[in-house]
Amino acid sequence: MKSSYRVIVIGGGVVGTSVLYHLTKKGWTDIALLERLELTSGSTWHAAGGMHTINGDPNVAKLQQYSINLYKEIEEISGQSVGLHMTEGLMLAATPARFEWLKSIHSKGRYMGMQTEMVSLNEAERLLPLIDKTQFVGAMYDPIQGHVDPNGTTYAFSGAARKAGAEVFTHTRVLDTRQRLDGSWEVITDKGNIIAEHVINCGGLWAREVGRMVGLELPVLAMEHQYLITEDMPEVIAFNKSAGKMILHAVDFDGEIYMRQERNGMLLGTYERHGVPWSPKNTPWDFGPTLLPDALDRITDNLEVGFRHFPAFQKVGIKQIVNGPFTFAPDGNPLVGPIKGLRNYWVACGVMAGFSQGGGVGLALSNWMVDGDPGLDVWAMDVARYGNWATRAYTRAKVVENYGRRFRVRFPNEELTAARPLRTVPMHQQWLQMGAVMGDNWALESPLWFGPPGVKDVFSFHRSTDFEHVRQECLAVRNGVGISDISGFAKYEITGSGAEKWLSYLLANKLPKTGRMMLAPMLNPKGKLIGDFTVAKAADEHFFIFGTGAAEKYHLRWFDQHMPKDGSVSVRALGLNLVGLSIAGPHARAVLAKLSDDDVSNTALRFMDFRMQMEIGMVQAMVGRISFTGDLGYELWVEPQFQVALFNALWDAGQEFGMRPFGSRALMSLAREKGFGTWAREFRPIYGPFEAGLGRFVALAKGDFIGCAAAREESAQGPKRQRVGFVVDADDADAIGDEAVWCNGAVVGWITSGGYCHSSDCSYATGYVDSAFLVDAASAKWEIEILGEMRSVRLQLTPLFDPQGIRMTA
Ligand SMILES: Cc1cc2nc3c(=O)[nH]c(=O)nc-3n(C[C@H](O)[C@H](O)[C@H](O)COP(=O)(O)OP(=O)(O)OC[C@H]3O[C@@H](n4cnc5c(N)ncnc54)[C@H](O)[C@@H]3O)c2cc1C
Numbered sequence: 001m002k003s004s005y006r007v008i009v010i011g012g013g014v015v016g017t018s019v020l021y022h023l024t025k026k027g028w029t030d031i032a033l034l035e036r037l038e039l040t041s042g043s044t045w046h047a048a049g050g051m052h053t054i055n056g057d058p059n060v061a062k063l064q065q066y067s068i069n070l071y072k073e074i075e076e077i078s079g080q081s082v083g084l085h086m087t088e089g090l091m092l093a094a095t096p097a098r099f100e101w102l103k104s105i106h107s108k109g110r111y112m113g114m115q116t117e118m119v120s121l122n123e124a125e126r127l128l129p130l131i132d133k134t135q136f137v138g139a140m141y142d143p144i145q146g147h148v149d150p151n152g153t154t155y156a157f158s159g160a161a162r163k164a165g166a167e168v169f170t171h172t173r174v175l176d177t178r179q180r181l182d183g184s185w186e187v188i189t190d191k192g193n194i195i196a197e198h199v200i201n202c203g204g205l206w207a208r209e210v211g212r213m214v215g216l217e218l219p220v221l222a223m224e225h226q227y228l229i230t231e232d233m234p235e236v237i238a239f240n241k242s243a244g245k246m247i248l249h250a251v252d253f254d255g256e257i258y259m260r261q262e263r264n265g266m267l268l269g270t271y272e273r274h275g276v277p278w279s280p281k282n283t284p285w286d287f288g289p290t291l292l293p294d295a296l297d298r299i300t301d302n303l304e305v306g307f308r309h310f311p312a313f314q315k316v317g318i319k320q321i322v323n324g325p326f327t328f329a330p331d332g333n334p335l336v337g338p339i340k341g342l343r344n345y346w347v348a349c350g351v352m353a354g355f356s357q358g359g360g361v362g363l364a365l366s367n368w369m370v371d372g373d374p375g376l377d378v379w380a381m382d383v384a385r386y387g388n389w390a391t392r393a394y395t396r397a398k399v400v401e402n403y404g405r406r407f408r409v410r411f412p413n414e415e416l417t418a419a420r421p422l423r424t425v426p427m428h429q430q431w432l433q434m435g436a437v438m439g440d441n442w443a444l445e446s447p448l449w450f451g452p453p454g455v456k457d458v459f460s461f462h463r464s465t466d467f468e469h470v471r472q473e474c475l476a477v478r479n480g481v482g483i484s485d486i487s488g489f490a491k492y493e494i495t496g497s498g499a500e501k502w503l504s505y506l507l508a509n510k511l512p513k514t515g516r517m518m519l520a521p522m523l524n525p526k527g528k529l530i531g532d533f534t535v536a537k538a539a540d541e542h543f544f545i546f547g548t549g550a551a552e553k554y555h556l557r558w559f560d561q562h563m564p565k566d567g568s569v570s571v572r573a574l575g576l577n578l579v580g581l582s583i584a585g586p587h588a589r590a591v592l593a594k595l596s597d598d599d600v601s602n603t604a605l606r607f608m609d610f611r612m613q614m615e616i617g618m619v620q621a622m623v624g625r626i627s628f629t630g631d632l633g634y635e636l637w638v639e640p641q642f643q644v645a646l647f648n649a650l651w652d653a654g655q656e657f658g659m660r661p662f663g664s665r666a667l668m669s670l671a672r673e674k675g676f677g678t679w680a681r682e683f684r685p686i687y688g689p690f691e692a693g694l695g696r697f698v699a700l701a702k703g704d705f706i707g708c709a710a711a712r713e714e715s716a717q718g719p720k721r722q723r724v725g726f727v728v729d730a731d732d733a734d735a736i737g738d739e740a741v742w743c744n745g746a747v748v749g750w751i752t753s754g755g756y757c758h759s760s761d762c763s764y765a766t767g768y769v770d771s772a773f774l775v776d777a778a779s780a781k782w783e784i785e786i787l788g789e790m791r792s793v794r795l796q797l798t799p800l801f802d803p804q805g806i807r808m809t810a
Pocket residue numbers: 010011012013014015016034035036037038039040041042043044045046047048049050051172173174175202203204205206207210225226227322323324325326348349350351352353354355356357
């Protein structure tokens with residue numbers, strides 16, 4: 001072992017070895033992996049090794065596709081077999097809702113180049129003779145599913161990395177990691193100390209403990225997980241003989257069961273509804289490759305369903321039961337990336353499907369470290385999606401919930417209930433009293449819609465109980481005035497002598513003059529969108545930026561990484577120390593005028609004007625004349641102690657104009673008909689600003705800013721794909737996002753979001769389409785696949801509502 005390396009990878013499970021291999025692929029070879037026991041000694045060794053490409057987030061699904069395609073490569077380079085069996089797979093639905101979900105996954109798969117097929121139950125029975133087809137309503141076939149040998153895979157990754165020059169040290173436990181004054185890391189092990197430029201935490205079951213060495217409490221928790229292996233089954237042997245291949249993988253969602261062939265029998269695993277966390281506080285360092293005691297009683301309900309759905313299991317004995325722990329993040333997706341404030345400290349943990357995701361995680365992280373950018377859209381697994389509010393108790397509640405729901409349908413209008421309420425605004429109780437149905441916006445309670453007592457969301461892929469109420473909220477805004485809570489936005493205060501110069505370098509648009517606001521995308525060096533902000537200039541050397549609440553930590557990390565070293569800029573995230581209300585609609589100005597002595601006429605307080613202080617009723621508020629509704633509107637910001645008083649004043653003043661509260665569903669409906677996009681849907685790091693329709697907010701001529709050269713190129717060459725709108729001939733289900741877009745019978749794009757536009761009275765969707773197909777767009781036949789049905793759509797290239805922007809500006 002040398003005394004220094006460029007990179008130290010902590011942990012030799014499938015994830016650590018994949019990261020090691022990918023770094024060598026990127027040309028970094030002065031790297032070492034440290035493993036406290038033998039490789040695979042965490043959760044890796046007892047995994048079932050199953051893999052597939054299906055994931056709720058299409059970008060994670062793409063990484064899963066990549067992981068599976070990688071296995072042949074590492075086998076060839078290392079000479080170590082990964083024990084690959086590409087058996088193909090069958091996803092089974094026993095309820096109509098699950099069948100609809102399968103159809104939506106199938107549609108998603110089409111634009112991602114997956115070859116899934118919806119198959120009849122007769123075909124399902126032919127593919128998997130173990131099923132009782134009368135128990136199911138539908139099935140989807142997936143040619144890319146199979147399993148690998150967990151040990152072989154881990155050794156193949158490490159072998160391939162070693163061939164390229166990486167070193168692997170087993171029986172070497174990292175005891176501590178300390179950052180030195182020069183920014184490098186001292187890695188203290190039981191075999192001596194090492195200096196490293198970068199440290200990567202791939203500690204798996206011990207990721208929390210490794211994180212705590214640097215004061216980091218990562219939101220991960222291990223759950224016990226059980227599968228059983230049967231004795232030989234005559235049905236399996238007979239199928240192998242007649243078909244000349246193994247039984248395929250199967251997932252029975254309603255039985256909450258997965259299965260695959262293991263020798264001449266079957267391996268059957270299950271995610272029970274009431275899962276049990278393992279070592280919730282500390283993972284013992286003396287835990288080795290041992291199994292946990294079986295607890296079959298916990299999974300008897302699932303097994304009963306399994307035996308009914310797959311009767312052959314009723315006649316066979318159980319040869320072995322495996323109960324082992326593995327880790328989850330609160331939403332079940334990995335935690336990957338750099339940590340704000342810890343230079344060159346990286347994590348790749350919480351990977352619950354190491355054999356589907358390990359390769360993609362290694363690819364993304366190595367790109368990130370070597371190129372400064374993951375090169376892929378990793379928002380869904382970026383460690384920065386969790387703020388400090390993700391405490392241990394929060395994590396526990398969410399992980400247990402997620403585990404128990406692993407195979408359950410999540411409806412588009414379904415809000416999960418665990419760990420709530422956690423973050424609330426001062427108006428919380430009042431909103432509830434007014435009938436708010438609350439949503440969980442990254443642990444912040446925020447009104448989705450307002451209904452009469454007792455009326456709640458009925459979960460569905462179709463329009464539901466909220467439809468008429470959201471409609472009334474939208475109409476109230478368009479015809480009168482509405483009020484809503486906007487506290488969930490991220491707000492940053494930027495001050496200092498270098499603030500203007502720094503912001504100008506960071507953001508793609510020109511900065512506003514004092515008292516004005518501007519929309520400004522933020523790009524990475526590749527010219528891709530990593531933020532969409534509203535910037536307000538309060539005074540010289542004093543700015544406010546408003547952005548997406550969910551991305552607060554993600555953006556703070558970026559700001560931090562690009563902070564000038566001379567101390568001339570300071571950034572403060574205001575979080576819920578600044579809360580807000582918005583009033584919008586044609587009577588919004590009249591409401592404000594009743595409460596303020598200031599001149600709020602259109603000439604005095606113009607569209608995109610910003611006032612640092614305005615007295616509204618008894619309250620001093622910061623005011624921006626802007627509204628995401630696309631209507632005349634104002635955003636009013638106050639300290640939390642004043643939110644209720646501000647609301648009461650606005651509410652009283654608004655009564656004569658029929659003021660109504662509106663929630664985020666109405667807001668999205670209103671924004672949609674203006675063609676506005678949102679972060680993580682329309683705006684993600686895979687899109688350029690011109691593709692996304694934000695080109696007019698990119699000031700190419702202003703001089704240097706991050707991503708300028710790439711944005712110039714995108715502008716000069718024209719976007720390869722473009723975000724467009726569609727009016728959908730929908731039935732009672734609207735597009736929600738990730739549906740395939742068809743043009744003249746071919747898939748040419750995908751939907752990013754959709755829904756009903758109540759004030760325009762039509763169903764609408766927006767998404768990205770290959771630009772080549774927009775040349776003869778008018779004469780083409782456009783369709784969107786919604787829940788397995790092709791719906792004809794009309795291309796809508798201008799906003800449905802007020803395309804000239806008269807309402808916002810007049
Ligand atoms: C019963 C069961 C079935 C499963 N089935 C599947 C499946 O079918 N498909 C699938 O994709 N996934 C499956 N999994 C999940 C899979 O096992 C995990 O996704 C995967 O193992 C995670 O790998 P990892 O490298 O992140 O963590 P780990 O395997 O836990 O590896 C972490 C490593 O880091 C080492 N380490 C930790 N701290 C230190 C330190 N301080 N110093 C040195 N070394 C350290 C540990 O010894 C360990 O070897 C299953 C898991 C279980 C329990």
